[in-house]
Amino acid sequence: MQQKLIVTIVQKFVALTGDFCPQNLGDTMEENIQSTLQENRLFTPSTEFSSKARIKNRAELDALRAKAEADHEGFWAELARDELDWQTPFTSVLDESNAPHYQWFNDGTLNISYNCLDRHLAERGDKTAIVFEGEKGDTRHISYSELHRDVCQFANGLKSLGVGVGDRVILYMPMTPEA
Incomplete structure (x- = not known):
């Protein structure tokens, strides 16, 4: 369903603008979109580049992702406190009372x-x-x-x-x- 919607939107865009999608990935626009939706290649950076990064490898990324999933509010609170300077520190991380209009750090000031x-x-x-x-x-x-x-x-x-x-x-x- 989602793929067909994307194809329809792109086709309408092409019809309105005269612009087109490159056809070098497949024979049809639908194949091109499908190919993009299923992209799963990994591009490994050089050791020199990785040595300067905060996250050095896939294991560290997976650990960070697991930490975020285990306690998403705690995860974002820690990042917000460590990486930003707050004029007024927040006491509330996430207000879900008016979903889907969530408010993050709404009592803090940056x-x-x-x-x-x-x-x-x-x-x-x-x-x-x-x-x-x-x-x-x-x-x-x-x-x-x-x-x-x-x-x-x-x-x-x-x-x-x-x-x-x-x-x-x-x-x-x-x-x-x-x-």
Whole structure:
């Protein structure tokens, strides 16, 4: 049922846009989709790459997955406490009272800018935070310090326009590092 629905959606997309799916995996679109749905190849990274990863091998991944399945709230609470800096620490991990509209960490408060940028300045200020590769082949490396400067400049520009805490701002921007 799900496969037929996907095929139908793709066929309608092709009919509307004139775009097509590459036919190099099978003779028909349905075969291509079926092939993708049943993808199970494993790509083993190099030893050098794996040595720098948090999860070094399949056994560690399986152990992590088992831990998450055994106590999913405890698992996510531990990750949230260890990996994020909370302005107001959470006391509730998951609120299921209004399913399917679940709320995670709803009594905690985060500052996303601090977590993504500010807390990295002391140790990583001169390291690359963003590598931008433009469509024309241009490349730009932006350090955490440079990014912080630009974010502060933009935030102050918004402030000068009267935008304050809690306000929502929508911007339409091209694919650039500033976006």
